[in-house]
Amino acid sequence: MKRRQGWLFFIIFLLTLSVYLLINYPLQLGLDLQGGSQLTLQIIKEEGKVTRDELEAVNSVIDKRVNNLGVSESNLQTLGGDQLILELPGEQNPLVASRVLGKTALLEFRTQKEGTSIDLKTLQLQRLTIKELIEQYSFAEKSQNDNNLKVIQEDLKNIEQELNYSSTSNDLYGKLIEIKKYVDKEITNLFIKTDLSGKDLINAGRRQEQTNSNWEVLLTFSNSGGEKFAEITKSIAGTNQLLGIILDGESISEASVGNQFASTGITGGSATISGNFSAENARELEVQLKGGSLPLPIEIVETNTIGALLGSKNILKSLYAAISGLIFVGIFMIFNYRILGFVSVLSLVIYGFFNLAIYSLIPVTLTLPGISGLILSIGMAVDANILIFERIREELYDGNTLTRSIDSGFQRANSSIVDGHITTLLSCFVLFLLGTNFVKGFAATLGIGVLISLFTSLNCSKNILRFFTTYQSLRQKDLYLPRNNFSN
Amino acid sequence: MKYNLELIKNKRKIIGFSTVLILLSLLGILYSTFNTSYKKPINLGMDFVGGNELRIERICNEECSNFSPDSVLENLRENSKNKNLLNNIKLQSQNNNKLISIRTPYLSIQESNNLITNLDNIIGPLNYESKDSRLIGPKLGKRLLTNCVTSLLVSLFAISLYITIRFDKKYALFALLALFHDLFIVFGIFSWLGIILSVEVNSLFAVSLLTIAGYSVNDTVVIFDRIRENLKSKKEGYNETIQLSVNESFRRTTFTSITTLIPLLSIILFGSYSLFWFSLALSLGIIVGSYSSILLAPSLLLKD
Numbered sequence: 001m002k003r004r005q006g007w008l009f010f011i012i013f014l015l016t017l018s019v020y021l022l023i024n025y026p027l028q029l030g031l032d033l034q035g036g037s038q039l040t041l042q043i044i045k046e047e048g049k050v051t052r053d054e055l056e057a058v059n060s061v062i063d064k065r066v067n068n069l070g071v072s073e074s075n076l077q078t079l080g081g082d083q084l085i086l087e088l089p090g091e092q093n094p095l096v097a098s099r100v101l102g103k104t105a106l107l108e109f110r111t112q113k114e115g116t117s118i119d120l121k122t123l124q125l126q127r128l129t130i131k132e133l134i135e136q137y138s139f140a141e142k143s144q145n146d147n148n149l150k151v152i153q154e155d156l157k158n159i160e161q162e163l164n165y166s167s168t169s170n171d172l173y174g175k176l177i178e179i180k181k182y183v184d185k186e187i188t189n190l191f192i193k194t195d196l197s198g199k200d201l202i203n204a205g206r207r208q209e210q211t212n213s214n215w216e217v218l219l220t221f222s223n224s225g226g227e228k229f230a231e232i233t234k235s236i237a238g239t240n241q242l243l244g245i246i247l248d249g250e251s252i253s254e255a256s257v258g259n260q261f262a263s264t265g266i267t268g269g270s271a272t273i274s275g276n277f278s279a280e281n282a283r284e285l286e287v288q289l290k291g292g293s294l295p296l297p298i299e300i301v302e303t304n305t306i307g308a309l310l311g312s313k314n315i316l317k318s319l320y321a322a323i324s325g326l327i328f329v330g331i332f333m334i335f336n337y338r339i340l341g342f343v344s345v346l347s348l349v350i351y352g353f354f355n356l357a358i359y360s361l362i363p364v365t366l367t368l369p370g371i372s373g374l375i376l377s378i379g380m381a382v383d384a385n386i387l388i389f390e391r392i393r394e395e396l397y398d399g400n401t402l403t404r405s406i407d408s409g410f411q412r413a414n415s416s417i418v419d420g421h422i423t424t425l426l427s428c429f430v431l432f433l434l435g436t437n438f439v440k441g442f443a444a445t446l447g448i449g450v451l452i453s454l455f456t457s458l459n460c461s462k463n464i465l466r467f468f469t470t471y472q473s474l475r476q477k478d479l480y481l482p483r484n485n486f487s488n
Numbered sequence: 489m490k491y492n493l494e495l496i497k498n499k500r501k502i503i504g505f506s507t508v509l510i511l512l513s514l515l516g517i518l519y520s521t522f523n524t525s526y527k528k529p530i531n532l533g534m535d536f537v538g539g540n541e542l543r544i545e546r547i548c549n550e551e552c553s554n555f556s557p558d559s560v561l562e563n564l565r566e567n568s569k570n571k572n573l574l575n576n577i578k579l580q581s582q583n584n585n586k587l588i589s590i591r592t593p594y595l596s597i598q599e600s601n602n603l604i605t606n607l608d609n610i611i612g613p614l615n616y617e618s619k620d621s622r623l624i625g626p627k628l629g630k631r632l633l634t635n636c637v638t639s640l641l642v643s644l645f646a647i648s649l650y651i652t653i654r655f656d657k658k659y660a661l662f663a664l665l666a667l668f669h670d671l672f673i674v675f676g677i678f679s680w681l682g683i684i685l686s687v688e689v690n691s692l693f694a695v696s697l698l699t700i701a702g703y704s705v706n707d708t709v710v711i712f713d714r715i716r717e718n719l720k721s722k723k724e725g726y727n728e729t730i731q732l733s734v735n736e737s738f739r740r741t742t743f744t745s746i747t748t749l750i751p752l753l754s755i756i757l758f759g760s761y762s763l764f765w766f767s768l769a770l771s772l773g774i775i776v777g778s779y780s781s782i783l784l785a786p787s788l789l790l791k792d
Contacts, residue, residue, distance in 0.1 A: 032760075032762075035617070040628065042625075042627065042628065093601075094597055095601055098596075098597045098598075099598075144566075300597070300625070301624070301628035302622075302623060302624050302625065302628050303597055303600075303621070303622070303623040304621070305619055305621040305622075306619070306621075307615070307616055307617040307619040307620065308617050309615065310618050310620055313618075313760075314760045317758055317759050317760050318759060318760065320754070320758035320759075321755045321758040322751075324754040324757075324758060325750055325753075325754040325755070326751075328750045328754065329747050329750050332746060332747060332750065333747070368760055368762060368763060369692065369695070369763075369766075372759070372763050372766065375751045375752075375754070376699070376748070376751060376770070379744070379747050379748030379749075379750070379751050379752070380748065382744070382748075383747065383748070386740055386744050386747065387710070387740060387744075390740045390743075394736075415713070416710045416713055419654070419706065419709050419710075419713070420709065422650070423650065423705045423706050424699075426643060426646050426647060426702065427643050427647070427698045427699060427701060427702035428702075430639050430643035430698070431639060431643070431695060431698055434638055435635070435639060435691075435695070436632060436635065438691060438692075439691055439694075439695050442695055443695075
């Protein structure tokens with residue numbers, strides 16, 4: 001008897017502990033419950049698998065960029081060896097993050113090939129024209145001026161002919177952007193690589209130009225980077241060769257180095273890029289350069305955004321679903337099993353608390369699929385109770401005493417219960433290993449639920465029931481079986 | 489209360505009923521596969537083919553004004569830079585014109601934002617706090633599909649292995665037959681739903697199939713356990729013992745199905761819309777699963 005009471009105290013202790021945990025370590029809510037954005041970033045590698053080192057390297061660059069962006073409470077984690085998941089809680093626009101994160105941001109400094117001055121001039125002029133066309137396009141688009149659009153189209157065709165390149169985009173705007181990129185790449189081809197790159201930077205900043213409203217990006221080189229920069233500028237100072245600043249294979253700025261630097265090059269370990277940046281663009285480039293370039297390109301393959309209001313609605317709806325599910329299951333059990341049903345309701349409540357406490361302990365981030373896993377596992381937890389109670393009823397029908405019936409009911413239902421839990425656990429395990437983030441939430445809560453229900457439905461129900469049966473008034477058989485069925 | 493299901497008498501009817509269900513499912517799957525507008529056994533949703541799904545509410549004082557989806561689309565097209573993309577756009581309104589849902593092929597975040605801004609200009613103001621937007625690239629879609637198919641196959645294999653080890657051959661075969669019967673019928677129902685109501689399946693559907701697999705096997709195992717136990721004590725003939733065992737486990741099986749269906753029903757009724765089809769698939773699976781464990785699988789065990 002003492003030992004049995006011991007179990008009961010243990011259960012009460014665990015229950016108190018769960019409540020304590022839940023109060024002090026509140027549950028973490030997923031983005032579908034609190035609102036926010038989630039970006040899935042896919043690392044692109046043409047051949048072979050992404051190695052662990054590469055994943056780490058990409059992860060750390062992205063992490064730096066996210067931090068420099070100043071988004072609050074963001075969360076970055078790796079998924080399945082070649083994906084990263086970035087969560088931005090609240091009403092933060094994923095657009096800026098996507099622009100900053102998606103670029104490789106490989107910064108290069110190149111020197112112009114000799115004898116390409118004329119080619120470069122032509123290309124620069126063409127670039128200027130395209131930029132103007134792009135500006136004109138947005139005006140024409142806004143005012144719905146079809147004539148202007150036609151003129152732009154004509155101009156674009158001329159440039160395409162000059163370049164001997166035909167664009168493949170479907171719409172005019174896409175074509176303009178495509179041609180601009182093409183020209184930037186063509187310019188890049190007129191330059192030779194040097195050993196100075198974004199790796200030689202220790203910092204980046206931005207400021208507004210004094211003469212106009214454009215922004216420029218400031219670069220600070222490391223010691224060796226500063227020396228390299230001096231060396232390179234020295235080699236082209238006073239010549240008609242230009243210094244090309246190239247980002248991801250597209251030239252963003254070409255600058256001449258004055259004759260006065262011919263003896264020492266540009267020293268001081270810093271440089272500015274002024275390429276007609278808007279405030280936004282300058283900030284994005286700054287963040288990218290500070291984080292360094294990505295060792296492998298990435299692509300944003302999934303974006304989910306949930307508004308905060310919708311999130312809180314989702315919480316309420318899930319709460320309604322869970323509570324009404326519990327209540328109706330409870331009514332069903334008490335109606336069919338009387339005292340036994342009441343015991344199962346008690347152990348279900350305990351079951352709920354244990355589950356939530358485990359979520360806050362591990363911690364499991366609660367999402368919509370996660371909640372549905374929990375709600376579904378309520379049904380499965382009751383399943384074990386039903387198996388046991390049916391056995392107890394059979395034993396009672398056979399005329400056994402209450403204590404004996406209860407003991408053998410629990411004993412004989414054991415193997416079926418364990419079997420059923422194992423098949424469900426198998427499914428959960430596979431889901432957790434192979435599933436997406438979304439699916440993992442479901443698998444985790446269902447799996448945890450199944451494990452906990454092994455304890456609550458076998459141990460808790462048994463001990464609560466035994467405790468009840470110590471009271472003489474609760475030992476009448478008709479409290480366990482509906483009377484009219486008893487005679488059967 | 490004793491139950492008396494006449495399994496032996498109705499063996500042919502039960503097997504016939506299941507055959508009809510299977511054939512109907514097969515018909516749906518074949519129709520969907522060979523119909524030129526689907527070309528797939530089941531209507532694959534955005535998770536698997538990529539695309540952009542947006543739901544957002546309008547802010548209205550009392551009642552939201554009426555609008556025609558076609559004219560809104562026309563307006564959106566005029567304001568969009570990418571004309572081609574909007575050829576495949578679908579727009580619906582729900583809740584008395586309050587809730588707008590839009591489906592398009594894959595868009596970049598920038599393009600999606602532009603779409604929302606344009607929408608706001610046409611039928612705004614919109615409540616951005618109520619936004620639910622999903623963008624899935626086509627590459628990820630393919631990957632998710634392979635992922636889901638692999639997890640289904642792996643776990644079916646694992647369950648089969650477990651069953652074969654635990655039971656002898658005949659039992660294992662019939663338990664698995666019942667399992668595939670259940671999965672096939674749920675799959676078939678969703679093929680039909682895809683054809684009739686253009687219901688799409690996403691990764692949660694794969695999850696529901698997996699869960700149904702675990703559940704259905706569990707149900708069958710409990711009944712087979714009972715049959716084995718009773719056959720050992722052998723009071724009556726083989727067929728009669730099977731029938732008796734089924735009747736003994738009837739309450740348990742229906743009760744557990746009911747207690748699992750109750751929470752699922754409450755998700756269907758009160759839960760978030762994103763879980764609606766998922767819970768429905770699970771509910772159907774549980775109903776078909778209990779039917780096959782109580783009636784079909786034991787009937788297959790009966791000797792002529």
